[in-house]
Amino acid sequence: MKDLKVAFYVTGGIAVYKSISLMREFIKMGADVQVAMTPSATEFVSPLTFQVLSKHAVHIDTFSEEDPHYVQHIHLADWADVSIVAPATANTIAKLANGMADNFVTSALLATVSPIFLVPAMNEHMLEHPATQKNIETLRNRHHYVMEPETGFLAEGYSGKGRFPETEAIIEALEGFLMEFRENLPLKGKKVVVTAGGTKERIDPVRFISNDSSGKMGHALAEAAWSAGAEVTLITVSDLPSRKQINRIQIDSAAQMYEAVNQAFQEIDVLIMAAAVSDYAPLKVEEHKMKKQNQLTIELKKNPDILKEMGKKKTKQFLIGFAAETENIETYALKKLTEKNADLIVANDVGKKDRGFNSNHNEVTIYSDINQPVTIKLSKKAEIAQSIIEILIERLE
Ligand SMILES: Cc1cc2nc3c(=O)[nH]c(=O)nc-3n(C[C@H](O)[C@H](O)[C@H](O)COP(=O)(O)O)c2cc1C
CATH class of the missing domain: 3.40.50.1950 (Flavin prenyltransferase-like)
Structure with missing residues (x-):
């Protein structure tokens, strides 16, 4: 209870x-x-x-x-x-x-x-x-x-x-x-890892580079997977709540997220990468707060591509990635599907104000390695999460 x-x-x-x-x-x-x-x-x-x-x-x-x-x-x-x-x-x-x-x-x-x-x-x-x-x-x-x-x-x-x-x-x-x-739930016995939120890449002790992702989609997916009977680990940057029955790992940076996903990966059945992982991080994190200067150049290094790395490693794991784009959504999503060795790519247009990043709503198209794309019209993120988990259940069957 x-x-x-x-x-x-x-x-x-x-x-x-x-x-x-x-x-x-x-x-x-x-x-x-x-x-x-x-x-x-x-x-x-x-x-x-x-x-x-x-x-x-x-x-x-x-x-x-x-x-x-x-x-x-x-x-x-x-x-x-x-x-x-x-x-x-x-x-x-x-x-x-x-x-x-x-x-x-x-x-x-x-x-x-x-x-x-x-x-x-x-x-x-x-x-x-x-x-x-x-x-x-x-x-x-x-x-x-x-x-x-x-x-x-x-x-x-x-x-x-x-x-x-x-x-x-x-x-x-x-x-x-x-x-x-x-x-008797359909995902009983399945271990699912969900990542959520926009990673924070430290510049100095008080500043970081991040993006507009709120973590709402990832948290909704973790909840939907738990409701379908899965044992869920949520690796999140967001401070949104999650139920106690979900194993929550709180992290900040892409490197920490990579670490946590990598550690869990061998044991799991499904990885859902709903997090917006920063592509770059500052090459050097300043130990003390940086002082104001006329011009500032921050050198960036490439972050690990978590989905791609897990795509290379995958044996039994089912991989779901997200493609947040503002143009050529289908082309990028299909490219991501093959390049990352993913099973599903959930693509959404983050250039519109009423959906996507930070909103409670979204409209997505789900591209699959074997089936025709499925579009879920503008709905609450909880409903979209439910539909994605239903597709996952069908695929695991
Ligand atoms: C003193 C008293 C005790 C009652 N006890 C029960 C009871 O234990 N079980 C029951 O099914 N109905 C009992 N009833 C009848 C219900 O209160 C009645 O059917 C009522 O319409 C139920 O409405 P409800 O299902 O919307 O709560 C009792 C009625 C009274 C006056």
Whole structure:
């Protein structure tokens, strides 16, 4: 559970009070939890309890869109590594089975592609009703995990099946489910190295030569590769965040990047060179801050061409390079593909303001050594990363 992003959905059953302990346990284990409640759930426990304990505002109303940058229910669905519905009422289970989206919880869950884990709790007759049983079966067939409720004393005053299980039992089942989920991901067992950002080539202790690359594309690729099950190492210049499950190596210069890539290379299956590596570095790095002078000449030396070097060394490794150009994009990309012995070159036009370097968006064409080029129209970098990883998965198959 450590560092896992958990969307915690609470629906209106008497067991809501027990889901508070469950959520606290997730937080104790290091998960980042955001809660959404159905209006019925708020009849049982105040959202304030969940807000204080999770340290996030609780989502209830689909239409209280306070941040114009996001549609909240979609944002929560996309943010989550896993979604937990606890307790899950017969009503919400029925809605999910039938694809309904009539409140925040059901709307977010319908938009969720990451794993969904449900903890039903209800009266025994509600649980055993053929409609509920059919709905649970539908969700299980859809690869959602639906826990089996426990038998014991129910709120109605008699014993029966339908109780919310103990926290430990839920956590054990959830961990098993998440492990199995990652086991079955397409890049399971693959080691992927992604480089990101524009390298910094030192002139003196306070100055460097760099470029406009932000590292956003590389970080999005590392995230997409991790989501597809890979063991990911991110060699980055950027200070953008990355999830804790990604092995991050922070570097500055092209020489350091070469060192880190070279050291990892024999062991890995895929290298994605999304970094904008400076072609040159100052021949000499001044020990002290340089003083102002009328004219200054800095002599530059050529940096190692990391992609080309790895292209020479490659045995089993799949190589993806990037070509950031402002003209003759196709010609340069095709040249790079053969000269660097790469399997894919992702080419983009960095001469336009609304895409490429530093932007959240990009439009790319992917050139391959065996297939026709594929163009991905202007989209978010996260979506482009997803498409590149999908092409990678197809190629590795
Ligand atoms: C006191 C009380 C306890 C309830 N307990 C449950 C329950 O444990 N499980 C359940 O499925 N429904 C239970 N319900 C019924 C749900 O609250 C009702 O079906 C509601 O529409 C669920 O809405 P939701 O799925 O949007 O949260 C209970 C209702 C009341 C008044």
